[in-house]
Amino acid sequence: MTQNSQELHDLSLTELAAALRTRRVSSVEVATYFLQRAKAYAHLGAFLDVQPDVTLAQARAADARLTSGHSGPLEGVPLAHKDIFVTKDFVTTAGSKMLEGYRSPFDATVVARLAQAGAVTLGKLNCDEFAMGSANENSAYGPVKNPWDTTRTPGGSSGGSAAAVAARLAPAATGTDTGGSIRQPSSFCGVTGIKPTYGRASRYGMVAFASSLDQAGVLARSAQDCALLLSAMCGPDPERDSTSLDVPAEDFSLKLNDSLEGLRIGMPTEFFGIGVADDVRVAIDAALKHYEALGAKLVPISLPRTELSIPVYYIIAPAEASSNLSRFDGVKFGHRARDYTDLNDMYERTRAEGFGDEVKRRIMIGTYVLSHGYYDAYYLQAQKIRRMIADDFQQAFKQCDVIAGPVAPTVAWALGGHGNDPLADYLADIFTLPASLAGLPGMSVPVGFGACHMPVGLQLIGNHLTEARLLNVAHRYQQVTDWHTARPAV
Numbered sequence: 001m002t003q004n005s006q007e008l009h010d011l012s013l014t015e016l017a018a019a020l021r022t023r024r025v026s027s028v029e030v031a032t033y034f035l036q037r038a039k040a041y042a043h044l045g046a047f048l049d050v051q052p053d054v055t056l057a058q059a060r061a062a063d064a065r066l067t068s069g070h071s072g073p074l075e076g077v078p079l080a081h082k083d084i085f086v087t088k089d090f091v092t093t094a095g096s097k098m099l100e101g102y103r104s105p106f107d108a109t110v111v112a113r114l115a116q117a118g119a120v121t122l123g124k125l126n127c128d129e130f131a132m133g134s135a136n137e138n139s140a141y142g143p144v145k146n147p148w149d150t151t152r153t154p155g156g157s158s159g160g161s162a163a164a165v166a167a168r169l170a171p172a173a174t175g176t177d178t179g180g181s182i183r184q185p186s187s188f189c190g191v192t193g194i195k196p197t198y199g200r201a202s203r204y205g206m207v208a209f210a211s212s213l214d215q216a217g218v219l220a221r222s223a224q225d226c227a228l229l230l231s232a233m234c235g236p237d238p239e240r241d242s243t244s245l246d247v248p249a250e251d252f253s254l255k256l257n258d259s260l261e262g263l264r265i266g267m268p269t270e271f272f273g274i275g276v277a278d279d280v281r282v283a284i285d286a287a288l289k290h291y292e293a294l295g296a297k298l299v300p301i302s303l304p305r306t307e308l309s310i311p312v313y314y315i316i317a318p319a320e321a322s323s324n325l326s327r328f329d330g331v332k333f334g335h336r337a338r339d340y341t342d343l344n345d346m347y348e349r350t351r352a353e354g355f356g357d358e359v360k361r362r363i364m365i366g367t368y369v370l371s372h373g374y375y376d377a378y379y380l381q382a383q384k385i386r387r388m389i390a391d392d393f394q395q396a397f398k399q400c401d402v403i404a405g406p407v408a409p410t411v412a413w414a415l416g417g418h419g420n421d422p423l424a425d426y427l428a429d430i431f432t433l434p435a436s437l438a439g440l441p442g443m444s445v446p447v448g449f450g451a452c453h454m455p456v457g458l459q460l461i462g463n464h465l466t467e468a469r470l471l472n473v474a475h476r477y478q479q480v481t482d483w484h485t486a487r488p489a490v
């Protein structure tokens with residue numbers, strides 16, 4: 001091996017792709033190295049499935065393409081996928097006992113597109129059950145540990161993705177964001193994550209949680225790496241996902257270096273008020289100072305219905321989940337109770353055994369708010385307020401180009417720290433939910449450390465289809481700072 005293996009995990013995705021292209025290292029060498037690393041750090045709980053034979057076969061095929069000169073932009077680069085994307089060569093559980101050992105007959109579009117660009121799959125990453133959670137403690141396969149402090153949560157629901165990238169177990173990973181599940185774990189683990197505009201990436205093959213909110217994205221070490229990945233995975237998928245946007249894939253790397261001179265950054269008063277911990281506030285303020293030095297102007301704005309995003313989201317998401325999860329009835333997929341007396345008993349036992357507490361809670365809430373007599377009072381009202389939240393953003397974007405604020409009110413809390421109080425988790429989603437409800441793209445960019453040396457993420461929110469701008473705003477910051485290169489001492 002010509003590339004010192006000690007350095008492989010320190011290379012960014014962009015650097016790794018270049019090293020592979022110039023044959024300084026082979027895909028098999030890189031894959032072997034990361035597979036060993038995944039094993040050595042198994043105690044973090046990030047991976048749910050690894051299949052070394054599959055990974056190495058993919059790496060050999062990538063090496064052959066690299067040698068023949070017919071390679072894609074991600075040729076030979078290893079990636080890991082959140083276990084919510086179905087994969088035919090790896091088990092897909094969605095973090096649920098319901099899908100224990102499940103093998104999909106096909107790959108999710110996002111997985112297939114990344115593979116088409118040359119990426120090699122390292123394995124599947126732990127997540128909250130059906131992506132419901134903010135701490136990765138709802139996984140049926142145990143919590144993931146935050147590599148910065150293994151007694152703390154990595155965030156959720158893409159906790160495995162964030163922990164794997166932070167601990168350098170993979171150069172990048174896919175994730176999904178329904179109400180913050182890419183941005184919040186990215187913030188908690190000090191990695192760069194982006195959730196594109198709703199519909200930018202296909203939902204085909206993503207185990208459904210709340211279909212009007214679910215969006216695929218990526219977690220990586222820098223905005224530049226995110227741009228490379230998004231360019232490969234976005235784009236219309238009209239035959240398989242009717243909600244995928246009819247917008248051609250674009251090269252998100254092209255505008256990374258654009259000047260930020262005159263950029264108007266909106267600061268919502270609601271994102272900077274009480275409830276934001278001092279340590280988070282200090283790191284965010286320092287980042288905004290950097291932006292001013294880069295030529296940006298800070299503009300006070302208001303997103304007046306920010307607080308309402310919590311009840312609105314926690315009505316709409318469970319409503320959609322209760323419908324989506326009805327497919328898990330013991331007939332077509334996954335788990336089926338062993339002992340039962342008749343069909344209804346089989347359904348009941350299967351679902352009682354297969355789903356965890358949080359999933360059951362949401363199915364009950366969702367069924368309740370959709371039921372006759374309550375639909376108008378809850379679901380319909382929530383939909384109306386969702387529209388108003390989206391309108392508030394459009395008002396705000398008349399005064400600014402991007403919106404900035406914290407991703408979460410605090411740094412990562414202790415595992416078990418919220419006890420049995422799901423509301424404490426829900427409330428911590430306050431700053432990520434609004435953009436999700438409005439279908440807007442959002443990012444988390446590491447901007448320093450707060451209490452106990454835990455990472456803090458700056459949230460950037462853009463208008464629809466402005467991912468290239470967001471990545472540009474993040475990239476310029478990352479060129480003059482090095483928070484995104486900090487790594488935990490695991």
Ligand code: GLN
Nearest residue numbers: 131132133178179180181
């Ligand atoms: N924390 C939110 C929830 O529990 C968001 C999860 C997500 O984005 N998948 O629903």
